[in-house]
Amino acid sequence: MSSLPSDLRYTKDHEWLRLENDGTATIGITDHAQAALGDVTFVDLPKVGATFAEHAVFGTVESVKAASDLYCPVAGTIIGVNAELNGSPDLVNREPYTGAWMIRIKLDNAAAAQALLTADQYKQLL
Amino acid sequence: MSENLSRTPLYAFHVANGARMVPFAGWEMPVQYTGILEEHLAVRRTAGLFDVSHMGECRVTGKDAAVFLDRVMTNTMATIPVGMARYTILCQPDGGCVDDLIVYRLGPEEFLICLNASNAPKDIAWLRAQVGSSQVKIADECAQWGQLALQGPAAEAILASLTSVKLDSIKRFAFVVTTVANVSDCIISRTGYTGSPGFEIYLPAASATKVAEAILAAGKPHGLLLTGLGARDSLRLEAGYPLYGHEISEVISPIQAGLGWTVKFSKPEFIGREALKKQADGALSSSVVLFSLADRRIARQGTPVFAGDAKVGEVLSGTHSPLLNKPIGTALISSDALAKGNLTVDIRGNRIPLEISAEPFVK
Numbered sequence: 001m002s003s004l005p006s007d008l009r010y011t012k013d014h015e016w017l018r019l020e021n022d023g024t025a026t027i028g029i030t031d032h033a034q035a036a037l038g039d040v041t042f043v044d045l046p047k048v049g050a051t052f053a054e055h056a057v058f059g060t061v062e063s064v065k066a067a068s069d070l071y072c073p074v075a076g077t078i079i080g081v082n083a084e085l086n087g088s089p090d091l092v093n094r095e096p097y098t099g100a101w102m103i104r105i106k107l108d109n110a111a112a113a114q115a116l117l118t119a120d121q122y123k124q125l126l
Numbered sequence: 127m128s129e130n131l132s133r134t135p136l137y138a139f140h141v142a143n144g145a146r147m148v149p150f151a152g153w154e155m156p157v158q159y160t161g162i163l164e165e166h167l168a169v170r171r172t173a174g175l176f177d178v179s180h181m182g183e184c185r186v187t188g189k190d191a192a193v194f195l196d197r198v199m200t201n202t203m204a205t206i207p208v209g210m211a212r213y214t215i216l217c218q219p220d221g222g223c224v225d226d227l228i229v230y231r232l233g234p235e236e237f238l239i240c241l242n243a244s245n246a247p248k249d250i251a252w253l254r255a256q257v258g259s260s261q262v263k264i265a266d267e268c269a270q271w272g273q274l275a276l277q278g279p280a281a282e283a284i285l286a287s288l289t290s291v292k293l294d295s296i297k298r299f300a301f302v303v304t305t306v307a308n309v310s311d312c313i314i315s316r317t318g319y320t321g322s323p324g325f326e327i328y329l330p331a332a333s334a335t336k337v338a339e340a341i342l343a344a345g346k347p348h349g350l351l352l353t354g355l356g357a358r359d360s361l362r363l364e365a366g367y368p369l370y371g372h373e374i375s376e377v378i379s380p381i382q383a384g385l386g387w388t389v390k391f392s393k394p395e396f397i398g399r400e401a402l403k404k405q406a407d408g409a410l411s412s413s414v415v416l417f418s419l420a421d422r423r424i425a426r427q428g429t430p431v432f433a434g435d436a437k438v439g440e441v442l443s444g445t446h447s448p449l450l451n452k453p454i455g456t457a458l459i460s461s462d463a464l465a466k467g468n469l470t471v472d473i474r475g476n477r478i479p480l481e482i483s484a485e486p487f488v489k
Contacts, residue, residue, distance in 0.1 A: 038356070039163040041446040042422035044474075060474065062424055064162045064356060064446050067474075089422075093161075 004030075005097050009113055010122035013071045016097065019113045020104075024079060028101045029061065029070065029092065032126055037063040040092040043085040045102060050078045054112065058103060061092065070102065074112040080104035134179035135272045135334040143342075143352055151244035153180040155355050162356035166448045169322050169361055170488075173278030174353030175341055178326070179334060182246025183271045184253070186237045188262035195229065195237060198256050198397055200380060200389040206231040211299045211315055215388050216249060217398030221379040221405060225249045226370055228317060230301055238267075238313075238328075242370045256397070272334030276341060277324030277361075280348040285325055287344045288337075289314065293325075307340035309333040319358065321365025321488035360445045363454055366416050366486030372427065372442045373414050373456050381405040382458070383414045412460045414442065416483045419453040423478065425471040431457050431480060432470050438463035441471060450487055 008016040014033035018026045034040065042062040052058050052072040059070040082101050085091060091100040107113065117125075131154040140147060145156030156177065158165060168174045186195060195203035201214035208231050216224040225245040230238040241249045246268050253264050276285055282293050288307045291314060296302060301315035306327060313328035329337050342352065359369070368374045374383045381389065381402055389402050419425060424444050431439035439459030447454040457480070463469060469480040 038158060039161050041424070044423065060423075062422070062446075064360065065157075067424065067426065 004119040004123055006119045008097070008119065009073070009116035010119065011071065011073045011116060012125055015071060015073050017073045017113055017116060023107070023110055025074065025076070025105050025107055025113060026101045027073060027103050027105060029096060030122075031096045033068075034093050034096045034100075037061060037065065037068060037092075039064050040089045042089050043092060043102065045081040045085065046078050048078050048080060052076065052078070052105075062089075072105070073116055074105065075108040076105040077108075078103055079106050132180070134177055135331045136177045136179060136338055139335050139338055140177065140352075145352070145354060148355070150355055151180060151242070153243060155180060156352070158354040158356045159352040162354070162360065163446075163448050165351050165353040165357035166360050168349065168351040169278045169320050169324075169353060169357060170449060171279070172349035172351075173276060173280040173284055173324070173345055174320075174351055174357065175338065175345065176275040176277065176353050176355075176358055177273075177334075177338070178275050179272040179331070180243035181273050182241035182243060182249070182268040183328070184239050184241065184246075184250050185232075185265045185267050186239060186253070186262055187265070188235055188260070190260040191235045191237055191262050194257065194260045194262045196393060196396065197260075198253065199227075199229070200396060200398065200402070201229075202390045202393060203229060203237070208233055209300055209302070211301055211317060213299075213388060215374070215380045215385060216252065217380065217396075217402065218376065219397055219401065221381065221398045221401035222376040223370065223374040223378065223380060223383075224252050224376070226368065226374055226380075226385075230313070230315065232303075240273075241268075245370060270331055272329050272331045272337075274327045274329070274334070274338060274341065275318055275320075275324065275358075276327065276345075277318045277320040277353075278322050278350070280345070280350065281322075281324035284341060284345045284348055284350060285314070285327075288340055296325075307337045309337050312337070319365075319367055320361040321367070321486065322361070359443075360448065363443055363445050363456070364447050364449055364486070364488045366488075368414075369443060378414065378458060379405060382410060382412060410461055412439065412458050413464065414456055414458050415464065416456055416486065417454065417480045418447070418450060418483060418487070419455075419471070419478050420481065421453060421473075421476075421478045423473045423476060424453040425455050425457075425473055425478070429471050429473060431459055431463075432472060432477070433463040433466060433468060436463075438469065447487060454487060
């Protein structure tokens with residue numbers, strides 16, 4: 001398994017979050033999550049403008065084996081979704097931390113990201 | 127993993143080859159090695175090697191063996207030539223399925239039966255309970271056999287390098303008892319559960335790893351991959367083959383499942399005949415269909431099927447078809463609703479039209 005990027009925050013549900021310079025955040029799922037799911041065939045993502053509470057289901061990732069809910073690590077409004085995943089859902093398996101980002105979100109509360117797990121804390125769960 | 131799970135003779139081989147092991151039907155089995163999609167496509171394009179040693183075996187011998195089997199099975203048994211195998215259902219009196227089986231005729235009074243892993247003890251007990259005054263012996267041989275499935279267009283070339291038997295003389299559903307990779311008393315049978323050409327190999331459990339290693343080495347230059355239960359499931363669904371507990375079960379009969387060709391009413395008597403005859407003559411409340419979806423969401427087992435707002439059925443199996451690159455599956459749907467059409471599945475609140483397929487996706 002590849003090492004965990006130290007500039008990201010993590011959840012116990014195996015999502016990652018990167019806080020961007022403009023105060024928004026980018027969200028995806030971890031390498032551990034994609035490995036557990038196996039070959040991803042579809043990622044069901046929300047529409048721009050949708051709002052989610054912390055820990056609300058914002059989408060579904062579907063693999064050959066199972067469909068798994070995606071949980072929003074922080075409350076906020078969707079400002080972008082990764083359209084690439086529509087045509088290439090296998091990006092989730094190949095580039096979980098880069099090409100397979102899933103949503104961009106405007107946080108309701110910028111400090112919320114600080115409550116998420118650090119790479120070291122997340123590593124303890126694996 | 128639970129300590130109650132059984133392990134096949136190939137357990138160490140799987141672990142050494144990087145398999146992800148999961149519980150299945152009471153066994154610890156490889157679900158995948160490299161990835162389900164890649165393994166699936168290897169079987170369609172080159173070859174895949176499956177460990178199916180979890181499957182059970184029993185041997186039925188004796189003066190009345192053929193007559194006995196004709197009395198308990200839906201398909202005809204007495205007419206199987208020695209050296210041939212036949213697919214059949216073992217039915218309850220009400221037409222529900224005890225199991226689906228392949229029966230190999232080893233001799234005039236000797237048959238080897240392949241049983242589903244989860245059903246093997248039940249099947250053997252069921253068969254023994256039907257013996258009555260028949261002159262037959264039923265021997266449980268589950269522990270002494272290993273089983274490999276070598277499937278794909280390159281299967282014949284790979285196996286040819288490990289046996290002296292002329293493989294092209296083994297026609298579909300024929301078998302020979304022979305030596306494979308210097309292991310004697312193996313059965314090579316031209317059967318499979320993938321919809322691609324290939325063989326199933328029954329072999330002494332103690333030699334299973336040796337033969338698997340030899341096939342893996344011989345197969346590598348042909349592009350053979352080790353393949354797990356994940357690919358086995360998507361392959362069999364593309365080919366439209368039933369899986370016990372899904373398309374057939376104690377409450378889904380072979381007639382409902384579209385397996386009427388395995389039920390021979392020309393036989394005057396067999397267990398389940400009366401109930402199955404009624405169903406075949408039109409009293410069928412529901413039946414199993416194969417479908418695909420013009421969508422990316424997979425309709426998995428238990429997904430409801432609707433006609434308008436009325437629930438008229440349920441998905442039995444569902445997966446992603448790597449060949450069609452879309453979701454496929456099977457569903458049990460009421461006969462009335464099937465006649466009217468316009469059916470949908472509800473996947474997480476999305477209503478998706480069911481595209482029913484009269485033919486398997488792979489032949």
